[in-house]
Amino acid sequence: GESVGLHLPTLSVQEGDNSIINCAYSNSASDYFIWYKQESGKGPQFIIDIRSNMDKRQGQRVTVLLNKTVKHLSLQIAATQPGDSAVYFCAENNPGTYKYIFGTGTRLKVLA
Amino acid sequence: ETGVTQSPTHLIKTRGQQVTLRCSSQSGHNTVSWYQQALGQGPQFIFQYYREEENGRGNFPPRFSGLQFPNYSSELNVNALELDDSALYLCASSLDHHEQFFGPGTRLTVL
Numbered sequence: 411g412e413s414v415g416l417h418l419p420t421l422s423v424q425e426g427d428n429s430i431i432n433c434a435y436s437n438s439a440s441d442y443f444i445w446y447k448q449e450s451g452k453g454p455q456f457i458i459d460i461r462s463n464m465d466k467r468q469g470q471r472v473t474v475l476l477n478k479t480v481k482h483l484s485l486q487i488a489a490t491q492p493g494d495s496a497v498y499f500c501a502e503n504n505p506g507t508y509k510y511i512f513g514t515g516t517r518l519k520v521l522a
Numbered sequence: 523e524t525g526v527t528q529s530p531t532h533l534i535k536t537r538g539q540q541v542t543l544r545c546s547s548q549s550g551h552n553t554v555s556w557y558q559q560a561l562g563q564g565p566q567f568i569f570q571y572y573r574e575e576e577n578g579r580g581n582f583p584p585r586f587s588g589l590q591f592p593n594y595s596s597e598l599n600v601n602a603l604e605l606d607d608s609a610l611y612l613c614a615s616s617l618d619h620h621e622q623f624f625g626p627g628t629r630l631t632v633l
Contacts, residue, residue: 444621446624451626452626452627453526453612453614453624453625453626453627454565454612454624455624456621456622456623459621499564499565501564507578508553508555508570508572508577508578509567509570509578509580510555510565510567510622511567512557512564512565512566513564514562514563514564515562515563515564
């Protein structure tokens with residue numbers, strides 16, 4: 411069935427290093443992908459999105475890469491800061507519907 | 523902050539009871555989606571309301587129902603509560619199905 415999953419449940423990085431969070435999706439027809447950040451006690455916060463007609467999109471300190479051949483999505487965070495500590499989710503949008511399918515999340519821990 | 527508010531923030535119920543959760547969407551938004559997030563999991567889509575009509579539903583039983591009002595605020599109702607309904611319930615609002623903005627959620631505990 412449809413699923414969005416993550417390879418690593420927990421990622422620890424040193425402050426100032428770059429972080430890479432990975433995600434695999436199974437629905438090759440999905441055409442829109444989003445990364446969310448969720449801090450403790452809060453709802454998910456939009457970080458960056460990408461459509462299936464692109465393979466890379468950059469934001470402020472973040473870059474999303476999409477590899478449709480292997481159905482893989484990644485989020486790169488440059489110069490990781492303590493405030494980046496959170497759980498990160500990727501989500502895919504089913505074409506023709508408005509349903510977002512979320513993965514189980516990766517916890518990012520930033521070490522001082 | 524996104525401007526999406528939810529009430530109450532926490533709620534404790536017992537099995538078999540009914541619960542109503544509320545969501546006020548961000549100003550100008552006409553679409554509200556509800557999600558259930560179990561501990562340690564990603565949000566699971568329950569359903570979406572667009573201009574007061576249900577516009578898509580996930581794999582949840584009929585005892586999960588909802589409403590959207592003319593001001594685009596929304597309610598999620600759950601009947602005959604079960605222990606597994608314990609979760610964080612999130613609503614997200616958007617304008618015409620575009621980027622979703624999430625509220626802080628309601629933490630429901632079923633005993």
